[in-house]
Every structure is written in C-alpha cells, then in structure tokens.
C-alpha cells in the first residue's frame with residue numbers, strides 16, 4: 001500500500017504553543033517525520049528600538065522580552081551597561097536584586113509548571129500554580145508598583161528600596177513555599193498518567209544539549225551541571241548555599257521536575273539574602289545622563305529559562321549604538337525540530353511545553 | 365501501586381475545596397492597591413514648573429506639554445498623556461524632582477476607544493500678564509487634575 005506524509009500546521013494560535021508560536025509538522029499517520037518551528041510572530045524589534053532610546057529608557061523594553069520573569073531581563077541589561085561603565089553596585093542593591101530576581105524566577109517556574117500540567121491535561125494544577133503566582137506578583141508589586149513589567153532595575157542599583165510591608169509578606173510566602181511545591185508534586189509530579197506521558201519522552205542527551213548550546217532547566221534536565229549562579233557566580237550568588245537540581249534521563253519529566261526543585265532552592269536563596277542583607281545605599285553614583293565610554297560589554301545571568309546574555313556597544317553618545325540579547329528560549333528552541341522527530345503529535349505538545357519558552361523572548 | 369498518585373491528587377483537590385476562597389467578585393468587590401502601584405497619573409499643577417523633565421524621560425513620547433512664558437515664569441497650559449503608548453514604567457514620575465507627577469491607585473482606565481484613553485491632565489489658557497490674578501485658572505486646572513479627567517470625560 002502506498003502511503004504519503006502530510007502537513008499539519010500547529011499554531012501560531014494554539015494554547016499549547018504558549019503564545020504565538022508555529023510549528024509545521026510533517027506527519028506519517030500520527031508520527032512526526034519532520035518538524036519546522038516558525039518563530040517571529042511576536043517580533044517587535046526591541047534591539048532596534050533600543051538604539052533610539054537612552055540607556056535608562058531601554059530598561060522598560062527588556063521587561064517585554066521574558067515578561068514572566070521581567071526582573072531577570074532587567075538584570076542582564078543593566079549589568080552589561082554597568083560593566084561597560086565600570087560601575088560598582090552597592091551591596092544592598094545586589095541583595096535586593098537577588099531577592100526580586102529569585103522571586104521572579106519562582107513566578108516564572110510556577111507558570112512553567114502549571115502550564116505544563118495544562119498541556120498534558122492536568123488543568124487543575126494550572127489553577128493552583130496561578131493562585132500561588134499571584135502571591136509572588138503581590139510581593140513584586142509592593143516593591144516595584146507593577147505586576148509583570150516591573151522596570152525596577154536601574155543602571156547602578158534599583159529604583160527604590162524595599163518597602164516595610166515587604167518583609168513580613170515575603171517571610172509568610174517563604175514559609176508557605178515548600179507546602180506549595182509539595183502540592184504541585186502531589187498534583188502533577190506523582191500523577192501516574194502524567195508520568196506515562198512524560199517519562200522517556202523527548203530525551204535530550206547531555207552532549208547534544210551542550211552542542212546545541214541549550215541552557216537552564218532544559219540543559220540541567222539532562223544532568224549537565226551548568227548553572228551560571230554556581231559556575232561563574234555574578235552579583236552576590238557566591239555567598240549563598242543552594243543546590244542545583246539535576247535530571248538523570250534528560251526527558252520531559254526531568255525537565256519539568258527540576259523546575260519545582262529550583263523553586264525550593266530559590267526560596268532558600270531569598271531566605272539567606274534576607275538574613276545577610278546589609279544596610280546602605282541602593283544606588284551607585286551614576287551621572288543623570290548615562291554616557292558610557294566607547295566600547296562594548298557582554299554580561300550574562302542565569303534567567304529562569306537559561307543563560308540570558310546582553311551585549312551593548314557604545315559609541316560614547318547617550319544612546320546605545322547596538323544592543324543584542326541572547327535569549328535562552330530562542331536558543332533552546334534550536335533543537336526542537338530534531339527533538340520532535342519520531343514522536344507522536346501528542347508528544348510534540350509535551351516536548352514543547354517541557355522546554356518552557358516564552359514568546360516575548362523568542363521573538364524579542 | 366498504580367493509582368496512588370492519582371489518589372494523592374484527589375486528596376489535595378478535595379482538601380482545597382473546603383479551603384478559603386481565593387478570588388473576589390471584581391467589579392463589585394475591589395482589592396486595595398499597594399502604595400507604589402502604578403495606576404492612573406496625577407499631576408499637581410501648583411507644584412509643576414513645566415520643566416519638561418518628565419516628557420524627556422519617557423521612552424515612548426507619551427507626554428505632550430505646552431507652556432507659555434508669563435512674567436518671566438513658565439506657565440503650563442497643556443499637559444496631555446497619550447496613555448495608549450504608555451509602558452507604565454514610572455521613569456517620568458521618577459524624573460520629576462518637584463514631586464508634581466505621581467501615580468494614583470486608580471486601575472480602571474479601560475475605554476472602548478483608543479482616543480478616549482488619552483489623559484488630559486491640564487488644559488487651560490495662560491493668564492494675561494500681571495493684570496489677571498493667577499489663582500483663578502490655576503484653581504480650576506487643579507480640580508481637573510485631581511479628577512484625572514480622561515479626554516472626552518465619557519466612559520463607554
């Protein structure tokens with residue numbers, strides 16, 4: 001009997017693509033022969049927009065990349081500008097950055113966890129993680145005034161000190177966080193149907209992960225111990241005691257599971273940061289009009305999706321000559337096409353969800 | 365045993381069913397915003413010296429202002445925020461060193477039409493030099509600003 005492959009278009013508007021992402025699937029029956037990702041539907045040209053803004057004015061645009069962990073997006077950019085200018089950030093500001101950054105990471109992982117549950121069919125779990133994420137957003141709103149696009153970082157520090165009401169609220173949250181993670185584990189991780197759908201599906205071998213320059217939980221799920229906060233500590237991360245959760249098999253289940261573990265570790269980091277936080281200024285002495293010397297700088301941080309880098313070139317004027325962002329979601333997607341080959345359609349959704357992309361960042 | 369995980373999940377959801385409600389009935393019940401909340405803008409016209417720092421700080425050219433020189437002093441005649449382009453980043457509020465521009469905690473700024481979103485904080489004629497007392501127009505403008513009137517002043 002003669003059979004023929006056919007094409008199926010998934011997305012750009014499909015709930016399981018986590019935004020406006022499109023994959024063209026060539027299918028043989030239900031089996032994927034070839035998968036071609038088509039990003040670009042959310043492209044706003046942030047890198048180009050940045051060239052027409054002053055250094056400070058670029059900060060709100062970085063929020064709009066990974067809008068689920070906007071604090072971390074701010075961080076990479078201001079760090080690059082600070083490196084370029086040789087600014088020393090005050091200690092207290094670094095601690096505040098760590099606290100809000102880790103809170104942002106928790107919020108982002110909560111979405112990843114809940115949305116992945118929903119992808120697989122555990123819609124209840126989605127409501128649980130979203131409920132808890134609201135608490136994190138409350139905390140960040142207290143600090144910055146916004147719930148998602150914070151624009152809280154400034155070159156040389158942060159916009160404002162932590163407010164008084166933040167401390168009791170964050171303590172309460174940290175006390176509840178392990179319980180929340182247990183709930184997710186009970187609802188999703190332990191669920192046999194979920195495990196059957198995700199275990200041994202979409203395996204990324206460690207050396208392939210490295211070759212494709214994957215990073216973040218996607219890489220660590222394959223057991224590669226690479227977390228910038230540990231291997232090349234920036235800010236004050238070398239002062240905290242935390243573990244880097246690693247997967248064993250590199251399958252969807254491992255990638256999912258370590259995000260929940262990372263939330264617990266982030267909680268530990270915040271706890272220590274609150275205890276160690278010194279008093280002092282929150283903003284370095286930076287001129288009103290930021291004019292870095294001619295040159296370029298590249299800074300990297302560990303965002304919730306992986307290694308987020310920012311490259312800034314200055315021509316000595318108050319506006320950046322060129323800004324480039326290394327967005328982890330985009331680079332992690334590089335292997336998606338290969339990864340989907342040979343799996344069934346339903347697995348494509350499981351695989352895509354396990355990489356945890358956010359389209360604002362992919363398309364930039 | 366297969367199914368244990370499922371039972372555990374059921375236990376959690378059943379336990380939650382009797383727990384506290386997590387939502388509010390929004391238009392009827394409102395939650396209080398935090399003091400730093402980025403809501404609708406407020407301009408204290410008496411404090412504003414029409415320096416234009418806020419307009420310059422804005423990444424998206426949201427703030428459009430007009431001023432006139434009256435008796436060697438800058439007089440703010442128009443202050444319009446094109447909220448439809450606003451990122452609510454707060455750079456304008458931060459740049460105002462007279463504390464004139466502020467965020468309020470008003471959240472419902474949604475309108476049916478894009479042009480209705482526009483926020484006219486000040487729109488007044490400049491007083492005539494010397495002869496006219498300055499208080500009168502400033503007073504009305506202040507009231508307008510306090511009410512934070514949207515351009516056509518009409519909802520829906």
Ligand code: SF4
Nearest residue numbers: 422450451453454456
């Ligand atoms: S909040 Fe930001 S975008 Fe909006 S008017 Fe102020 S500076 Fe401009």
Ligand code: SF4
Nearest residue numbers: 412413415416418460
């Ligand atoms: S609101 Fe503040 S920054 Fe803007 S013109 Fe008035 S005084 Fe200047």
